Amino acid sequence: MAQPRSSQISLLDTPYYHCVSRCVRRSFLCGIDNYSGQSYEHRRGWVEKRLLFLSSVFAIDLCAYAVMSNHVHVVLHVDVKQTQVWSDYDVVQRWHRLHKGTLLTQMFARGDTIGRGQRLTLDNTITEYRRRLHDISWLMRNLNEYIARRANKEDECTGRFWEGRFKSQALLDEAALLSCMAYVDLNPIRTKIAKTPETSKHTSIKKRLESIKQNTPTHSLMPFVGNERQHMPKGIAFSLKDYCELVDITGKIIRHDKAGHIDHQAQPILQRLGISDEQWLTLTTEFEKHFCYAAGAEQLMNQFKEHTGHQRIRGIGKAKTLLRCA
Known part of the structure; x- marks a missing residue:
């Protein structure tokens, strides 16, 4: 049974959320339809451009995104304080x-x-x-309705384009946030659409890597601002270099036949997250499989459950093993 949005989003617990919208029709949102041979690849640009535009309008920051063949992943940060100063x-x-x-x-x-x-x-x-303007549902509505109307016009048809509702997961701590972002950024690698992060078109990791190469900031994405310190600016409290290296190393070891291991270069950021190599690999390849409405340490998930009125939340058992100190 579908849950009301109020039971999936609790800004009291976290401003970070992972949202997924999936296409309901057999025909693709993007990519090439193997049945008809028709290419919808150009639609990836529609989605990415609309996402970046919406992040400039709403008080909702874009942390990560990946535009896939029949679904879209986004990791969002809700900034209520920003709307209060407008x-x-x-x-x-x-x-x-x-x-x-x-x-x-x-x-x-x-x-x-x-x-x-x-x-x-x-x-x-x-x-x-x-x-x-700080409501995730309104942002996703303005994304999905725009793409649906444009795709329906191109396909010369009417009717529902997306599933009825987007999926939302609360990211309750730093470990959940970073592992979910890596999970999103590595989607094209896992599905063999791309071989490396820098060739993963229409993803946030490619946009971040391009900004490093060009030595220009990515104003459309929430920045990485380094470790916690006094007078902390707004942003994700890790180094962009550390994150990009971690995504790259993780992408290299995603294999169907072996669990692999994390290269020693990735240890500093994993140690700060408090998770082991094995836990990290599971999180970044199976995030949606193990968590439903929220992800984070066991205590934080219990608090979220209480604040949102859930009797139970799937994933608390996994939180004990995947999002605990190594």
């Missing part, structure tokens, strides 16, 4: 980049005079827009 004008302008808004918000954006009676209605509307 002015009313900022909120309206951002919302109008996505939707027409109302007659009152259009008048406000133009600088027209707003009457007292109209102001109360306008304030309520802006409050709702402010809430929506």
